[in-house]
Structure formats: structure tokens, C-alpha cells
Amino acid sequence: MKIHPFWDPYPVVQTELGRAAELIDDTIKIPDPEVQKAIREMLTESGGKMLRPAFCLLFAHYGREPLNEKIYALAASLEILHNATLIHDDIVDESALRRGSPTIKNRFGNRIAVYAGDYLFAACFKLLAKYASTLKSVEMNTDSMEKILIGEIGQNEERFRLHQTIGDYLKNIQGKTAELFALSCFLGAYENDAPETIGKSARKIGENIGMAFQIVDDLLDYQETAAQIGKPVLEDVRQGVYSLPLLYALDENPAALQPLLQKKEAITENEAAQIARIISTTTANERARTLAKKYTDLALAEIRKLPQNQTTAILLDILPKILTRNY
């Protein structure tokens, strides 16, 4: 198992993520060796940054105790939960690639992808039930999972709707992405008995990081080539999911964009690329970057209120790196 080089400058986080990754590998036991291998690769070897467990571990440092098995298990459970949703997302979006590797759906078909995702949900809650101090943590975790899925189901109604508002979009990514970041930060602090005020800050910080993170992700979808981000571009447009840059651009130049979008699923690769070009002639990307920066700044301001220590220094250091990816 290899931890992403992103964490090279932070050997403490690297070691702790290593412990969480070991627990992930120990937890996932699937009788089909090929499926087992594919899932382990996806979770601990395909080069994800493991951001959610990392935030959980970092915020646990504000707690009373040195980090222990329980915290590593919580961190592991968050990464498992995240990957369960990714495996299922790839069924729904019919994605062939993720982080440059074939998706589980692509390699093994729907049958294995459905059950593998379900298995990871079970494994996540099993770890949680085994290690959490109280039923409260499990409840918070299931609450988050419920919110994420209500977000995904809700998003379905919005698909291909030209008149989504920025508010709809923000609500959607709040559920889809920010909720799990908020939970990750909060659980680390809460389960290691950090003061209540820090738990509250942790949640706010996680939420703002998650919002910024998803906006940046959506910006990249319009700006990068498939090779650079390891997945096909403009997937969202073809799925009828209109993210922030497109919504801003629709506002500025509806005449150019609406006829293309009205083709819905039938849109060609060329037409999708044309949409990206039209967006780049507007101020949409700029405006999306500004909003991402606003959320990043909110997170940074809240981090600066935390006790000044090594962990706070790491948080201040990594945030700009995570939230200004390649643009």
C-alpha cells in the first residue's frame, strides 16, 4: 500500500494514514480474489489522497488522547464509505475510468459493482459499530449517509433542467460532498474527546472545505483533458448534471448554450467540447473560482481560530494545495 505523495511533507499524517490503510485492507475480505484485489487497489493503491480519513486524523489531534486504534478505525470507515459511493456512482454514470484506472463496473459489470458497493457500506458500519464509543457516532454517520443519498436522489429531479439556480447547485453539493467532509472533521474531534467548541469548528471547516473542493472539481471537469484528471471530461453535461461554471455561463450567454443543452443525452462529444469553449468565453470559470476561494477563505479563517500548534500549521499549509488544483 502506498500513501499519496501529497502527504510526503507531513510524515506524521503519512504514518497515521498508513495505519488507517492497513485497517482498510484487513477489513475488506471478499471471497472472489480478483474482486478483492480490484477493491483493495481502488481503496489503498490507486493514488487517492485519502482526504476524508486525513481530516479525521488531523482533527483527532485536538482531542485529549494520543491517537489510538479507534481513531484509525473511524478514519478507515470514512474512506470505505466514500469508496462505496464512488463504486455506485460509476454504475449510475456508466463511467469507464476513475483516477486513470478502469472502474469496478467497467471491469466486472453491474452485478459485482452493486454488491461490492453494498459490501463496503456494510464494512464501514461494521468498523464503526466495533470501534465507536457510542451509538451516537454510528447515528451521525448514518445521518450523513442519508443526507448524501437524499442529495443524489434529489439531484435526479434537476437533471437536464435549464433553470436551476445557483442555490439549487450549492444545496446539492452540500449534500453530495460537503456533508462527508464535515463529518470526517467532526468525528475525529468528537471521538477523541476534543472540546465541544473545536468539534463545532471542525464541522464548519469540513463543510467549507467540501464546498470549495466540489466547486474546484466541477471547474476541472470543464478545463482538463481526460489524461490530466484521469477520467473522461464533461461527464456531468452528458448526464444532465449542470454544475457551477455552466450555470454561470447559462446566465451570461443562454442563446449560445441552450440549443446545445436541449439535445440532452443525445449530445455528442464535439458538442460537449463546444460547451466548454463557450463557457471559457464568459466570466463563468472566473466567478466559480471566486466562489471556491470564498469557501476556502471561510475554512482558513475558522482554522486560524484553533489552538496554534503543529496540526493547525499542517491544516493551513495543505488547504491551498487541495483547493487550488491545476487551474
Next chain:
Amino acid sequence: MKIHPFWDPYPVVQTELGRAAELIDDTIKIPDPEVQKAIREMLTESGGKMLRPAFCLLFAHYGREPLNEKIYALAASLEILHNATLIHDDIVDESALRRGSPTIKNRFGNRIAVYAGDYLFAACFKLLAKYASTLKSVEMNTDSMEKILIGEIGQNEERFRLHQTIGDYLKNIQGKTAELFALSCFLGAYENDAPETIGKSARKIGENIGMAFQIVDDLLDYQETAAQIGKPVLEDVRQGVYSLPLLYALDENPAALQPLLQKKEAITENEAAQIARIISTTTANERARTLAKKYTDLALAEIRKLPQNQTTAILLDILPKILTRNY
């Protein structure tokens, strides 16, 4: 919400199932009203017998306390878990009908079916976390869910394999069906503080009921018309899942069956019907019925060891009804 007429002769169970069904309806809150309606219909109105919650409630009567909110919540969580797996099974098997109604996959497509199943998993564990007395119950529940899914993933390796043994089949249905029946019976007793020996009996009884139940289900798949059981027949054969009657028949008359089975997914409806006819010329159905009866008898013998009371009388009464469906 209407409780299945199967329970008409047992007004106590009927009332208690009604409480569990109310909790199910209260728990499932999906923003898309059409999806919400479809899921509620599937869970509490489409005429399922709610066997798993019923067994949970029945075994809770061996406990120290009168039934309370916690037990109704556990019963509800078991039915929610069961339906989550059904919704995902229907994606994998591409089934159009279940209990005579269109499946969620059929009505709303993969996107909604994947996320709706996930949502029900979350809702199940949320209910459990909120109401269970200890993390132990949640752990046992996730354990069972893990076993079910390992069974489903393991089954994939067996698909279209002509030389499965009866042992492979029994192991498979143990995970796929018997585990959840065992958990349902056990949790009712355990969470209502029944004596430990009754908890152990409950698990054994549930396991044997589950085995018999699945064998009967597999028998019906070869014997009934689509109209009678509310789903297309011979689905399993087309999916390469060879159940007990076919395995017995393969043993008796491989020359007739193997050429048909070697067509794998390409098998036609006529050829599948031919397989059912060949099976009926062997002793396979008879042998499968005998094995189902063996498991039923094991369950009945164990039930007879329970304290003689109203609940035990109900169990003795319903078992033959559940396990001798239309054959």
C-alpha cells in the same frame, strides 16, 4: 398501509406489524415524491408478508418486557434492510417485476434504484443506531449484511458452472437468505432480554426456516407461471444461478440438460421452459421438497422446545403455511 392477509388469524402479530410498518413509513423520507411513493408501496403496501419483522416481533415475546418502541424499530430496520437488497437484486438481475408490480429499476432506471437501495441501507442502520441498546446489535446486523453480500459476490463465481455441488448451493442460500432470518429471530429475543438459551434457539430456528424458505422459493421458480408468483419464471437459469431442483436433475439426466445450459445467457424462453419440463421428469423436485421438509422439521423440533405459550403456538401454526407454498 395494509398488512398481508396471511396474518389475519393472528391479530396480535397484525397489530405489531402495523406498528413496525408505521415506523418504516415515518423513516423513509425521500424528496422526490414519485420515488417516495414507489418505495413506500414496495415496503408496506405491495403485499409482502413482512416475515423478517414478524419473526423478530414473535421472538421478542420470549423476552422480559412487553414489546416497546425499540423492538418495533428493530423489526422495521430488518424489513428495510431486506428491501434494500431486493431493490439492488432487481438491478443486477434486470428484473421488471416483483410481487406483480414493476421494480424500482424498471420504473425509474438504474440511477434511482442504486441510490434508493443505498438510502434504505442508511435508513436501516440509522434506525438501529437510534434504537438498539448497544453497539453489539449494530455489529451483529452489519455482520449479517456482510455475510449476505459476500454470499452474493461469491455466487457470481459459480454462475453458469455445471459442476456445482449441493454443498455449494446450501452454503450460498445460507448466506443469501438464512442469515437474515436467523438474525431476525435472534435480535427479537436478544434485544428484549430473553434468556440466552432462547436466543440460541431463535437463531437456529431462523436459520432452518430461512433454508427451507429459499429451497421452496427455488422450487417455485421452476413450477409456477409468472402470473402465480408475480415475477418472470426461470430468471435464475438465465442468470446462470443453478438452484437445487436443477442441480438434482443435472445429476440424474446430464445428457438432456447440459446442451441447453451450455447456451448460458443466450438461452431462449422456450429452452428455459424445456429445462423445467426435463426437471419435472426426474425426481429432482421431489428431492428438493424432501430437503425443504427436513429443514422445516428441524425448525419445528426446536420450536417445540420453547416455553409452551401463545407465541410458540403461533410459530407452530404458521411454519407449515410459510413453507408449503403452492406445491
